[in-house]
Amino acid sequence: MNIYKPDLMDVLEVNQHTADIKSVKIAFKDKSKQQDFAFRVGQFGIFSAFGYGESTFNICSSSTWKDYAEFCFRRTGKVTEALWRIEPGDTIGFRGPYGNHYPTDEWEGKNLIFIGGGIAMPPIRCAIWYALENREKYGRITIVYGARTVGDLVYRDELDKWAGYKDVKVIRCVDPGGETPDWDGEVGFVPAVLEKASVPADNSVALVIGPPIMIKFSLPVLSKMGLADKDIYTSLENRMKCGVGKCGRCNAGPVYVCKEGPVFNLEQLKRLPEDY
Ligand SMILES: Cc1cc2nc3c(=O)[nH]c(=O)nc-3n(C[C@H](O)[C@H](O)[C@H](O)COP(=O)(O)OP(=O)(O)OC[C@H]3O[C@@H](n4cnc5c(N)ncnc54)[C@H](O)[C@@H]3O)c2cc1C
Ligand code: FES
Known part of the structure; x- marks a missing residue:
């Protein structure tokens, strides 16, 4: 078996969220593969635009959804430019699922705090939907999501849906100057909004994904709220090539x-070399 050979996927639906972010629903051309496809939230795939190359994206649909998988990407370069042009009915390639996953079993019985910035909503969204579809296993859910401007928020319709669930609090924010006249969310940077929100942090775990600066300033807030390093999770986006531990492209020190x-989790990250 060739581990670099992608599966062929049908593009089912494409949605544009912002000026440079789209999400895509895909399904295996081979129907039996679609039925057998299993992954855990937090894992990623390597997606190919034929003739252009491969890119790594988180699988942003919940693992409980069986008819399709979804990814969401920002147009930044060669491959994502090509993916920007795909339409329903087109074919793309997929390898995966790869990587570890959010420890959703260990999180059972806990309150969940999700903190995201910008394009980082998709990797959090899969975990939010997973938790909502297994609602009885988790306690309170708090979602703090920020973007530079109102127009940069992704999955906006879902933010409103989540807020309708019992014991779910959604705090939306945009950077100062990024608000519109009808904006009814917070104005401020994510770490400051998090601090001001006085989110109860008893028996909680936090998943924080976003630009490095947002993560850097959110971590001390979470610590001050009383979360232990082992209860604060994030996801690294090191550049990848093979995705399967062969090429050495993605290493963070020995990892x-x-x-x-x-x-x-933060406890593990603190054991990596300084710049991680
Ligand atoms: C585990 C993982 C999950 C990811 N999930 C997502 C996701 O859900 N959605 C999404 O939009 N992106 C995600 N990324 C980043 C994504 O892989 C890159 O943005 C993409 O590969 C760029 O491809 P390109 O050919 O279009 O750009 P390139 O032509 O290769 O580069 C264009 C620009 O993107 C930057 N870039 C390239 N690779 C990365 C990277 N790995 N991280 C950050 N910047 C990069 C380059 O420095 C350059 O500035 C993820 C990366 C990893 C490793
Ligand atoms: S991407 Fe990790 S070893 Fe190749």
Whole structure:
């Protein structure tokens, strides 16, 4: 078996969220593969635009959805430019699922705090839907999601849906200057909004994904709220090539992020070299 050979996927639906972010629903051309496909939230795939190359994206649908998988991407370069042009009915390639996953079993019985910035909503969204579809296993859910401007928020319709669930609090924010006249969310940077929100942190775990600066300033807030390092999770986005531990492209010191990550808790991250 060739581990680099992608599966062929039908593009079912494409949705544009912002000026440079789209999400895509895909299903295996081989129907039996679609039925057998299993992954855990937090894992990623390697998606190919034929003739252009491969890119790594989180699988942002919940693992409980069986008819399709979804990914969401920002147009940044060669492959994502090509993916930007795909339409329903087109074919793309997929390898995966790869990497470890969010420890949703260990999180059972806990309150969940999800903190995301910008394009980081998709990797959190899969975990939010998973928790909502297994509602009885988890306590309170708090979602803090920020973007530069109102127009940069992704999955906006779902933010409103989540807020309708029992014991779910959704705090939306945009950077100062990014609000519109009808904006009814917070204005401020994610760490400051998190601090101001006085989110109860008893018996809680947090998943924080976003730009490095947002993560950097959110971590001390979470610690001050009383969360232990082992209860604060994030996902690393090191550049990847093979995705399966062969090429050495993704390493963080001695750790292959594609195999041992991308999900790490803060206790594990503190054991990696300084710049991680
Ligand atoms: C585990 C993992 C999960 C990811 N999940 C998502 C996701 O859900 N949605 C999404 O939009 N992106 C995600 N990324 C980042 C995504 O893989 C890159 O943005 C993409 O591969 C760029 O491809 P390109 O050919 O279009 O751009 P390139 O032409 O290769 O590069 C264009 C720009 O993107 C930057 N870039 C390239 N690779 C990365 C990377 N790995 N991380 C950050 N910046 C990069 C380059 O430095 C350059 O500035 C993820 C990366 C990893 C490793
Ligand atoms: S991406 Fe090749 S070893 Fe991790």
